[in-house]
Amino acid sequence: MNNVLIKTVNITKTYKVGEIDVPALKPVNLSIEKGEFVAIMGASGSGKSTLMNVLGCLDMPTSGEYILDGTGTGKMSKNEYAAIRNKKIGFVFQGFNLLPRTTAIENVELPLMYDRLGKANNVRKQAEAALIKVGLEGRMTHIPSQLSGGQQQRVAIARALVNQPPLILADEPTGNLDSRTSVEVFLLFQKLNEEGITIVMVTHEREFAAFAKRIVEMRDGRVIKDTVIKNRLNAEEELKKISYETSIS
Amino acid sequence: MKIKTIFRVAAKSIMKSRMRSLLTALGIIIGVSAVVVMVAVGDGAQLKVENQIASLGSNLIIITPGTSSAGGIRGGAGSFNKFTLEDAEKIKAEATLIKGVSPLVRSGGQVIGGSGNWFTQIQGVTEDYLDIRSWGLESGDFFTEKDIKTRAKVCVLGSEVVKNLFPNEDPVGKQIRIKNVPFKVIGVLKSKGQTSVGTSNDDIVLAPSKTVLDRLSGGRFISSIQVSAVSTEKSAAAQAELKAIMREAHNLSRGEEDDFTIKDQTDLAETATETSRVLTYLLASVAGVSLIVGGIGIMNIMLVSVTERTREIGIRLSVGARASDILIQFLTEAIVLSFSGGIIGILLSFIVAFILNNYTDQTAYIRPEIVMLAFGFAGGIGVFFGFYPARKAARLNPIDALRYE
Numbered sequence: 212m213n214n215v216l217i218k219t220v221n222i223t224k225t226y227k228v229g230e231i232d233v234p235a236l237k238p239v240n241l242s243i244e245k246g247e248f249v250a251i252m253g254a255s256g257s258g259k260s261t262l263m264n265v266l267g268c269l270d271m272p273t274s275g276e277y278i279l280d281g282t283g284t285g286k287m288s289k290n291e292y293a294a295i296r297n298k299k300i301g302f303v304f305q306g307f308n309l310l311p312r313t314t315a316i317e318n319v320e321l322p323l324m325y326d327r328l329g330k331a332n333n334v335r336k337q338a339e340a341a342l343i344k345v346g347l348e349g350r351m352t353h354i355p356s357q358l359s360g361g362q363q364q365r366v367a368i369a370r371a372l373v374n375q376p377p378l379i380l381a382d383e384p385t386g387n388l389d390s391r392t393s394v395e396v397f398l399l400f401q402k403l404n405e406e407g408i409t410i411v412m413v414t415h416e417r418e419f420a421a422f423a424k425r426i427v428e429m430r431d432g433r434v435i436k437d438t439v440i441k442n443r444l445n446a447e448e449e450l451k452k453i454s455y456e457t458s459i460s
Numbered sequence: 461m462k463i464k465t466i467f468r469v470a471a472k473s474i475m476k477s478r479m480r481s482l483l484t485a486l487g488i489i490i491g492v493s494a495v496v497v498m499v500a501v502g503d504g505a506q507l508k509v510e511n512q513i514a515s516l517g518s519n520l521i522i523i524t525p526g527t528s529s530a531g532g533i534r535g536g537a538g539s540f541n542k543f544t545l546e547d548a549e550k551i552k553a554e555a556t557l558i559k560g561v562s563p564l565v566r567s568g569g570q571v572i573g574g575s576g577n578w579f580t581q582i583q584g585v586t587e588d589y590l591d592i593r594s595w596g597l598e599s600g601d602f603f604t605e606k607d608i609k610t611r612a613k614v615c616v617l618g619s620e621v622v623k624n625l626f627p628n629e630d631p632v633g634k635q636i637r638i639k640n641v642p643f644k645v646i647g648v649l650k651s652k653g654q655t656s657v658g659t660s661n662d663d664i665v666l667a668p669s670k671t672v673l674d675r676l677s678g679g680r681f682i683s684s685i686q687v688s689a690v691s692t693e694k695s696a697a698a699q700a701e702l703k704a705i706m707r708e709a710h711n712l713s714r715g716e717e718d719d720f721t722i723k724d725q726t727d728l729a730e731t732a733t734e735t736s737r738v739l740t741y742l743l744a745s746v747a748g749v750s751l752i753v754g755g756i757g758i759m760n761i762m763l764v765s766v767t768e769r770t771r772e773i774g775i776r777l778s779v780g781a782r783a784s785d786i787l788i789q790f791l792t793e794a795i796v797l798s799f800s801g802g803i804i805g806i807l808l809s810f811i812v813a814f815i816l817n818n819y820t821d822q823t824a825y826i827r828p829e830i831v832m833l834a835f836g837f838a839g840g841i842g843v844f845f846g847f848y849p850a851r852k853a854a855r856l857n858p859i860d861a862l863r864y865e
C-alpha cells in the first residue's frame with residue numbers, strides 16, 4: 212500500500228531577477244508519508260519558503276516533478292491546481308493573510324465557497340465547527356483588526372482545515388507570535404496530526420521543531436539532514452509548564 | 461459559484477470599502493449627470509429658439525435694404541433706406557406667388573393716453589400684416605385698406621402697451637396721442653411673448669403705413685417689406701419672383717448687384733439656431749470634460765486600490781479560487797457599482813432638469829440617446845477599470861499575487 216503523500220523528484224526553483232538567476236532550490240528530493248509531522252529548518256535564505264510554496268501549489272518548480280498523493284502535478288491545468296489548493300492542502304502563512312475587514316467566520320468560509328464538489332449548504336456550520344476546533348467560538352464575528360496575532364493565526368488555521376484537507380502546510384506559523392501563543396498553535400497542530408492530518412511546517416526555533424516527529428534541515432537550497440525526533444515534546448505539557456498569567460481566551 | 465453567492469460576495473466587497481465604492485460611484489454619477497444636464501440645457505435652448513421662429517409666421521419672407529454679400533456692408537452710400545411704399549405696391553400688383561405683402565415703417569415715440577404715458581415702438585403696416593405674421597386680435601378690429609388710403613389716424617395696441625396705459629379698462633374706442641398726434645384705438649393684439657433676444661413682442665403699436673410715414677417718421681423710406689408666400693414649397697420660387705420685381709423697381713442693370721436682401725424663415729432660423737447651437741456645443745464640451753475627469757477619478761481610485769486588491773486575489777487563489785471565480789467576482793462588483801452610479805446620475809439629471817424647467821427660465825430637454833451615451837461611457841470606464849487590474853492579478857501565481865506591492 213502506498214502511504215506516500217508528498218514526493219519531490221529533483222525539483223529545482225530558480226528565480227530570475229532581471230538578468231541574474233537566483234537558484235533557491237537545487238534539486239530537492241523529499242518524501243513525506245501520510246500522518247507525518249515534519250518540521251523544516253534552516254538558515255534564512257536556505258529555500259524553506261520556496262519549497263513550501265511549491266509543495267502548496269502556490270508556485271511551480273522550475274524543473275523536476277512534484278507528486279502529491281500519487282498524482283504528478285507537472286501537467287495539471289490551472290483549474291486543477293486551484294482544486295488541489297482547495298481540497299488537498301491547507302496553507303498557513305507567517306503573516307496570516309486573512310481578508311481585511313472581513314469577519315473570522317467569513318474568512319473561514321472562503322475555501323468552502325470555492326469548493327465545487329462539496330455541499331455548499333452547511334457552509335456556515337462547517338466554518339463554525341472549524342472555529343470551535345481552534346478555540347475561537349467567542350470571536351466568530353470579529354474582524355482581523357479586532358483579534359490578537361495568536362487569534363488571527365488560529366482563524367487562519369481554521370480556514371486551512373475547514374475543507375478537511377489531508378495536508379496542512381505552515382510557513383513559520385508562529386514567526387509573529389510570542390512563545391506562549393506559539394506553543395498553543397503547536398498544540399493545535401499536534402491535535403490535528405493525531406486526527407491523521409499530515410503537517411509540514413517551517414520553524415526557526417529548534418525547541419519548537421521538537422513538537423514535530425521529524426526534522427528536515429536545509430542549506431543553500433538543498434536538504435542536508437533528515438532526522439527522526441527522539442525526545443518529542445508534548446505541547447500540552449509544555450503549556451502547563453509555562454506559568455499562567457492570563458487565561459486561555 | 462451560485463449567482464446568489466456571486467452577488468452577495470460583490471455586495472459585501474462593495475460595502476467593505478465604502479469610501480472607495482462611494483468615490484467610484486461618485487465619479488460616474490457626476491460624469492453622467494453633468495453630460496445629461498448640460499446637453500439638455502443646450503437642447504432646451506435650441507428648442508425654444510425653434511419654437512419662436514415657428515411663431516414668426518408661416519412662409520414669411522422679409523426684404524431689407526442693403527446687400528448681405530460676404531465682406532459686410534457693400535453698395536456704398538445711398539443704398540440704404542432706398543425702399544419706398546412704391547416698392548411694396550409694385551410687389552402687391554405684380555407678384556403671383558404671394559398671399560400678402562406689407563411695408564414696415566418703424567418709428568419710436570412717446571404714447572400718451574389712458575392712465576399715463578409709455579415709450580414704445582410704432583410700426584406702420586398694411587391690412588395684410590397680421591396674416592403675414594400669423595398674428596391675431598384679442599379684441600376690436602384691424603385697420604382696412606381704406607384706412608390706409610385715407611391715412612386714418614387709427615391704431616392697434618400690443619398687450620404690453622395696454623398693460624401700461626389701460627391697466628383696468630378696455631382701450632378699444634379710446635383716444636391716445638402718439639408724438640402728439642391723436643390716434644383712435646380700434647383693436648388689441650393677442651400676446652405673442654418674448655422674442656429670441658428676450659424683448660417683448662407685445663410692446664408695440666401698429667398703425668397704417670401711410671399714416672406713420674406722413675405723421676410720425678417724417679420721410680418717404682420704409683424699413684423693410686414683409687411678404688408671405690402662398691406655401692412653404694413655393695417660397696423659393698416666390699423669392700426669385702420678388703428678386704426680379706425688386707431689381708426692376710430699382711432699375712438695376714444686368715451687372716449690378718442687388719441693393720436689397722431677401723430672407724425667408726429658414727434663413728432666419730439658421731442664424732438664430734446657429735447661436736444656440738454654439739451654446740449647445742460649448743455646454744457639451746464642458747460636460748465632456750467633466751465626464752473625462754470623472755473617468756480619470758474612477759481609474760485613479762481603482763488603480764490605487766490595486767495593491768490591496770491584488771493581495772485579496774492572492775488570498776482567494778491560495779484557498780482554491782479559480783481565475784474565473786475572481787474575474788466573475790470583480791466584474792460583478794464593477795458592474796454593480798457602475799450601474800448604480802449611472803442610474804443615480806440619470807435620476808439626478810432628471811431632478812435637475814425638472815427644477816430648471818419649473819423654477820427657472822431655462823429649458824432642459826433630455827434626449828434619450830445622450831442618456832444612453834453618458835451611461836454607456838461612464839459605465840464602460842467603471843467596468844473596465846474595475847475589471848482590468850483584476851484580470852491581470854487573477855492570472856498570477858497565487859504566491860506572486862500575495863507578494864505584490
Ligand SMILES: Nc1ncnc2c1ncn2[C@@H]1O[C@H](COP(=O)(O)OP(=O)(O)OP(=O)(O)O)[C@@H](O)[C@H]1O
Pocket residue numbers: 226227228233234235253254255256257258259260261262
Ligand atoms: N520572489 C523572489 N524573487 C527572487 N528571489 C527570491 C524570491 N523569493 C526568494 N528568493 C530568493 O531565494 C532564496 C530562498 O528564499 P526563501 O524565501 O525560500 O528562503 P527561506 O529559507 O524561507 O528564508 P527565511 O527563513 O528568511 O524565510 C533566497 O536567496 C531569496 O533571496
Ligand SMILES: [Mg+2]
Pocket residue numbers: 259260261382
Ligand atoms: Mg521563509
